[in-house]
Amino acid sequence: MIEFHKVRWKNFLSTGNVFTDVDLQEYSTTLITGQNGAGKSTILDALCFGLYGKPFRKVKKNQLINSVNNGSTIVEVEFSINGKRYKLVRGIKPGILEIYQDGNLKDQTANVRDAQEDIEKNILRMNMKSFTQMVILGSSSFIPFMQLSTHVRREVIEDLLDIGVFSTMSTLLKDKSSKNKQDLAMNEKDIHGLDSMIDMQKEQSKFDQERRKAEIERCVTRIGEIDNDIGEIDKQIEDINKHIDELYEKISDESKVHQKTDRILKLETDLDKKKKNSLKIIEFYNNNDNCPTCTQLISDEIKQEKIAERNDIIAELDVGVLKLTEEIEKINLRTAEIKKIRNEIQDTETDLAKSKQTKIADERERSLLASKIKDLNNEEFTHTADKLLELNDEKEERLAEKVALLDQKQLLEVATLILKDSGIKAKIIKQYVPIINQLVNKYLAAMDFFVKFELDENFNEKILSRHRDDFSYDSFSEGEKMRIDLSLLFTWRTIAKMKNSASTNLLILDEVFDASLDANGCDEFLKILEKLESSNVFVISHKGDIMQDKFSNHIRFEKHKNFSRIAA
Numbered sequence: 001m002i003e004f005h006k007v008r009w010k011n012f013l014s015t016g017n018v019f020t021d022v023d024l025q026e027y028s029t030t031l032i033t034g035q036n037g038a039g040k041s042t043i044l045d046a047l048c049f050g051l052y053g054k055p056f057r058k059v060k061k062n063q064l065i066n067s068v069n070n071g072s073t074i075v076e077v078e079f080s081i082n083g084k085r086y087k088l089v090r091g092i093k094p095g096i097l098e099i100y101q102d103g104n105l106k107d108q109t110a111n112v113r114d115a116q117e118d119i120e121k122n123i124l125r126m127n128m129k130s131f132t133q134m135v136i137l138g139s140s141s142f143i144p145f146m147q148l149s150t151h152v153r154r155e156v157i158e159d160l161l162d163i164g165v166f167s168t169m170s171t172l173l174k175d176k177s178s179k180n181k182q183d184l185a186m187n188e189k190d191i192h193g194l195d196s197m198i199d200m201q202k203e204q205s206k207f208d209q210e211r212r213k214a215e216i217e218r219c220v221t222r223i224g225e226i227d228n229d230i231g232e233i234d235k236q237i238e239d240i241n242k243h244i245d246e247l248y249e250k251i252s253d254e255s256k257v258h259q260k261t262d263r264i265l266k267l268e269t270d271l272d273k274k275k276k277n278s279l280k281i282i283e284f285y286n287n288n289d290n291c292p293t294c295t296q297l298i299s300d301e302i303k304q305e306k307i308a309e310r311n312d313i314i315a316e317l318d319v320g321v322l323k324l325t326e327e328i329e330k331i332n333l334r335t336a337e338i339k340k341i342r343n344e345i346q347d348t349e350t351d352l353a354k355s356k357q358t359k360i361a362d363e364r365e366r367s368l369l370a371s372k373i374k375d376l377n378n379e380e381f382t383h384t385a386d387k388l389l390e391l392n393d394e395k396e397e398r399l400a401e402k403v404a405l406l407d408q409k410q411l412l413e414v415a416t417l418i419l420k421d422s423g424i425k426a427k428i429i430k431q432y433v434p435i436i437n438q439l440v441n442k443y444l445a446a447m448d449f450f451v452k453f454e455l456d457e458n459f460n461e462k463i464l465s466r467h468r469d470d471f472s473y474d475s476f477s478e479g480e481k482m483r484i485d486l487s488l489l490f491t492w493r494t495i496a497k498m499k500n501s502a503s504t505n506l507l508i509l510d511e512v513f514d515a516s517l518d519a520n521g522c523d524e525f526l527k528i529l530e531k532l533e534s535s536n537v538f539v540i541s542h543k544g545d546i547m548q549d550k551f552s553n554h555i556r557f558e559k560h561k562n563f564s565r566i567a568a
Contacts, residue, residue: 002124002504004536005078005085009046011066012073013059014039016563019074024506025536027553029529032540034557039564040540041510042557044136050077050090052128053097053116056136065092068562086123099123130156134492136508145488146461146473146481153459154421161432161495163425170419177412184405187398194395201388212376219369219376226366233359240352247345251338261331268324275317278310430457432495439494443487446528449480453487490528493535508538526550 004024011017014037022043034040045055045064055064065073071093078087089098097115099106110118120127126134133145133156145153158167285303290296418424433455440453451471452464463471463484473484493507529537541547548554558567 001081002126002506003080004504004506005080007043007047007050007075007077009042009050009075010073011069011071012046012049012064012075013042013066014559014562014564015042015066016565017066017069017072018565020564020566022555022566024538027551028536029551030536030538030553030555031548031551032538032555032557033542033548035559038557038559040555040557042564043538043540044508044510046075047077047508048128048131048136050075050088051119051124051131053090053112054128056132061092066563081123088119127155133489135504135506136510145492146484150459156492157429157459158425161428163428166419166425170416173412173415173419177409177416180405180409180412184402184409187402187405191395191398191402194391194398198388198391198395201391205385205388216373216376219373223366223369226362226369230359230362230366233355233362236355237352237359240348240355244345244348244352247341247348251341253334254338254342257331257334257338261328261335264324264327264331268321268328271317271321271324275314275321278313278317282307282310426457433457435498436491436495439491440484440487443490443528444483447483447486449483449487453484486528505534505536506538507535508540510540511542 006021006023006025008019008021009015010019020042032040032043041057045057045059048054048056049064054061065071073092074089074096075091076087076089078085080086085102087098087100089096089100091097095112097112098108099115099119108115124131129148129152145156148156285298285307289298291298420426437454440455441451444451444453454462454464456462461473463473463475465471473481476484489507493503529539539547539551556567557564559565
């Protein structure tokens with residue numbers, strides 16, 4: 001049950017910068033009076049604005065701000081639900097929405113729209129349409145239940161019977177059904193794709209086996225060719241080594257030739273030195289008459305003798321040099337032969353190195369081909385088989401998902417049937433329709449309006465008069481319509497109390513007594529108000545002088561310096 005405690009406002013409509021406080025639970029019945037424009041109906045707009053962010057009457061939001069102070073508009077509403085005390089503070093210029101629970105300000109990270117949704121769905125559990133049908137009966141912008149469309153009537157009854165949750169569930173169910181449909185379509189697409197991939201993998205496997213077989217045959221053939229090439233290269237290497245050995249045999253005297261060359265060259269040098277020495281001595285005797293050591297005169301005979309000796313030595317040296325020259329020519333010829341053979345050896349060894357490199361390359365290629373054959377026989381086949389197995393396993397998973405999704409689809413279809421308007425909600429409404437009709441007729445009779453009123457399960461009315469059958473709501477006078485509206489209002493409150501869904505202590509009636517009810521109707525209506533339990537009824541009226549003594553409290557609004565206030 002929602003128990004309203006207080007509503008207060010300032011700078012709201014014609015109210016100034018001082019709070020106007022109205023206690024909503026102190027008195028069982030309160031009469032609110034005042035001249036036209038005094039602000040007596042402001043309580044309706046303040047209450048609706050504080051709870052829902054919209055006024056009761058058709059007033060734009062910026063028109064709610066007091067035009068004189070032009071800002072700092074504040075409305076506060078205090079109420080309790082299930083032992084928890086709430087206060088809503090809503091303002092304009094600046095914009096404010098604060099929610100207090102048991103004195104603590106709730107988290108304000110949500111935007112205004114989300115916060116309002118939290119208020120209506122989780123705190124009040126009642127939207128503004130239901131609130132105005134349950135709490136307020138106004139003469140201005142109020143739309144009676146009988147003038148609502150069938151769809152809106154259903155919303156009000158669903159809130160009243162607390163079965164709006166089924167509509168929420170239905171909405172969620174549509175999302176789940178849509179997701180289930182998408183998941184099934186995606187699942188089918190995945191299965192189709194996996195089938196295609198499996199077929200492709202099988203074809204690829206077949207192609208790989210044929211290709212592998214052809215590649216293995218090519219590798220085996222190439223290995224045979226390489227083995228033949230290696231055999232020929234080995235023979236070439238053997239022949240080259242044999243030829244090199246023969247060439248080295250031909251220059252086996254190379255060391256001796258070099259040694260002999262060195263000896264001859266050294267001997268030639270010695271002979272040349274001796275010849276030069278002898279020529280120097282001859283030149284001395286030809287150019288000197290005295291001995292350089294003892295300074296004695298050298299005779300011609302001695303000169304001739306010494307010169308003759310040296311000429312004999314020179315002659316012998318010339319013979320020796322001639323022989324050496326002949327020997328050098330022989331050695332040079334042999335050296336040239338050795339050099340030629342040595343060049344041939346070098347060329348042959350180059351050919352040998354090339355043959356060995358060719359053999360190494362062939363052996364490397366043979367090893368790679370053998371390794372490739374091994375891979376073709378083992379690893380590639382395993383990879384293909386593993387991939388095919390992986391695809392089949394994935395397909396099995398998708399098929400299992402499909403079964404689960406189809407089971408879910410079936411459950412969702414059953415749940416959809418249950419949550420349709422013709423489903424569980426219809427069954428619940430069917431149980432309450434007789435009670436609703438009984439209560440409406442009870443309150444109609446209490447106001448001396450003897451008709452038979454019936455709502456069917458689609459909330460279409462049928463009204464039977466004593467003397468006229470099958471009338472519609474619009475067929476009656478305004479006073480009779482008012483009796484029907486009041487009877488429905490009391491019925492909704494009784495049902496809400498039975499369900500404890502939207503039950504509340506507050507009831508506000510705006511100019512009900514000033515409009516269409518005659519004196520008898522007013523008296524009967526006041527009797528009903530007196531019998532209401534746990535209710536705080538506020539009646540806004542112009543007839544304060546004749547009705548004041550029939551209420552336990554009287555609030556009079558007045559205009560003071562162009563601002564509305566409660567008169568002292």
